Amino acid sequence: MSSTHQPAEIDQDGSFKRQTNRFTAPFGEELPVQPGKYRLLWSPACPWAHRAVIVRKILGLDTSISLGTASPLRPQIDRVDWEFSLDENHKDPELGIQYVSEVYFHSDPDYKGRPTVPVMVDIDEKKAVNNDYFTLTTDFETAWAPLHKKGAPDLYPEHLREDIDQWSDVIFHDINNGVYKCGFAYSQEAYEQAFDKLFARLDELEGHLSENRFLLGDFITDSDVRLYTTLARFDAAYYNGFNTNRNLIREFPNLWGYARDLYQTDGFSNTTDFHAIKQHYHLSITINPERTEEKILPKGPDLSVWELPHHREKLSKTKEKFHDKRRTT
Structure with missing residues (x-):
């Protein structure tokens, strides 16, 4: 395939190079740990998002961080995105958005990458604040420890x-x-x-x-x-x-x-x-x-x-x- 048709994440040698995460501010340092402040957006199809949801469940953070679920099927539009087509009126009931990309553009109107899940969203501002799937679970295990359920296990001793x-x-x-x-x-x-x-x-x-x-x-x-x-x-x-x-x-x-x-x-x-x-x-x-x-x-x-x-x-x-x-x- 000619280079003009190659996706942005395909290198010259034909290998896949995953895009870097755009929003990586750590919780407990730059981002406050606060119950009810954030919504975790995911799709059950996505392995990166799935692991954040597993840890959220095991640690009892499901009472502090709400969950928005995007469809596993990509929307029929001219870009890669995730859609809340499983929800009434095709909109996330808490954020009122149809596509995950909206919280990315609210944070950065010039955002050029793929809108990925998982992404933690500031509910009041409807802005993506952290989409760093690599560190999100360890943030849940450490910075979010004060909000763990009683008797929660230690996944990161x-x-x-x-x-x-x-x-x-x-x-x-x-x-x-x-x-x-x-x-x-x-x-x-x-x-x-x-x-x-x-x-x-x-x-x-x-x-x-x-x-x-x-x-x-x-x-x-x-x-x-x-x-x-x-x-x-x-x-x-x-x-x-x-x-x-x-x-x-x-x-x-x-x-x-x-x-x-x-x-x-x-x-x-x-x-x-x-x-x-x-x-x-x-x-x-x-x-x-x-x-x-x-x-x-x-x-x-x-x-x-x-x-x-x-x-x-x-x-x-x-x-x-x-x-x-x-x-x-």
């Missing part, structure tokens, strides 16, 4: 933060964004490089999880949340939609058991919408936008398999899944 950050960096580059590097590649070479790196990392994780219930041992941390959202979408969307077709996650015994262990934990299954995921990746313009024939929504997979026993508890020394923030370290 101080004694593990360096390890969590290292895991999260690897997971982002090789897995979370790795599947997009495969799916959005504009050259065979770029695709194959991303493909090989993705599966090398999945193979490594398969071995690691043969001896560890979760990434850092017996307890769920922020890194597990980040990995889960890609694993949940892999077989239903990425395997065929993004050509990550060497193996299904169900064909990795340890990764598959680990994914089910997380899914069967409160905060994961009740925020995972497989129908929305399939709609977005198979009917949206995200994949094969130049196709003109009717697109087909896959009938599978059988979602009951996510409820099968995982037996991962045998790898733990404890029955608990989360760090208790009151525990001394």
Whole structure:
């Protein structure tokens, strides 16, 4: 494809280079932590937004931060956007906006990037204040700690933060964004490089999880949340939609058991919408936008398999899944 038709996030070598986040002011420093001040906009299709919603749910921040849900289907307009077409009159009931891009333009009228989710919005001003999906969950876990529910677990314990950050960096580059590097590649070479790196990392994780219930041992941390959202979408969307077709996650015994262990934990299954995921990746313009024939929504997979026993508890020394923030370290 000629360079005149290449999207802005495709490099000269055909590789996908994700845009940087525009609004990155940290909570607790530049942005005040205050219940009822912000609305989190997401779509259940998006893995980056999904992890913020999982952490919001686990920590009990759903009583302090309201949630606006955009459709998994892209609107039929001349730009990439997210639309509140699931809501009455196609508008978010609290912000009164039809498209996510509106809160971006309220903050910066000259904004040129894609309007992404998740994005935290100042409700009174209807402005995007933070769309930094990479740090949003750790902000929820630290700066927002005074508003956590009683007995909320510690997903980012101080004694593990360096390890969590290292895991999260690897997971982002090789897995979370790795599947997009495969799916959005504009050259065979770029695709194959991303493909090989993705599966090398999945193979490594398969071995690691043969001896560890979760990434850092017996307890769920922020890194597990980040990995889960890609694993949940892999077989239903990425395997065929993004050509990550060497193996299904169900064909990795340890990764598959680990994914089910997380899914069967409160905060994961009740925020995972497989129908929305399939709609977005198979009917949206995200994949094969130049196709003109009717697109087909896959009938599978059988979602009951996510409820099968995982037996991962045998790898733990404890029955608990989360760090208790009151525990001394």
